Amino acid sequence: KQEVTQIPAALSVPEGENLVLNCSFTDSAIYNLQWFRQDPGKGLTSLLLIQSSQREQTSGRLNASLDKSSGRSTLYIAASQPGDSATYLCAVKDSNYQLIWGAGTKLIIKP
């Protein structure tokens, strides 16, 4: 049974720092992995989707990597800003069709 874990559960850093969020999954047979952002009481914003054949995806200050063999993904945020404060969710689509979600990392960027 696929399980997705995100570490750390919460992270607080000063503005301007580069940071890395981690996501691990137990079954490497996945179709893709997706990173989302969720603001308090709001919906889901898709940030990056990495297909299983890819190793990384980039969008602006965000870079997501995927190492399927080790069951890990990282989300790198460069030059963090207070507006980046949110909960970041990782989800994998495995051999089935449903998304399996991590519990999220709550990120606070201090001005």
Add this chain to the structure above:
Amino acid sequence: NAGVMQNPRHLVRRRGQEARLRCSPMKGHSHVYWYRQLPEEGLKFMVYLQKENIIDESGMPKERFSAEFPKEGPSILRIQQVVRGDSAAYFCASSPQGQGVHEQYFGPGTRLTVT
């Protein structure tokens, strides 16, 4: 090209009432998924539907919950006799295909509060 639409965005129900949540998939998408996010928890899969068919409802509570995706109109998630524990955010997603590499596109969610 409108995205996935969900309504209402917020729904308040008293215990024992019925809640109906609607989801209109993106144009051209015939696969719909419902996920639930309980307070301070991660999202969990509930049900996967194609037009007029329930493909997998393994994540649905056995009682009081049902879902449909008729030939015409939106997908409906129905919760009968709501209880406080049903208070959650319910997200709908759609995709052009089910299995495989296809991305699921999410709606804004419906926040259900049971008083």
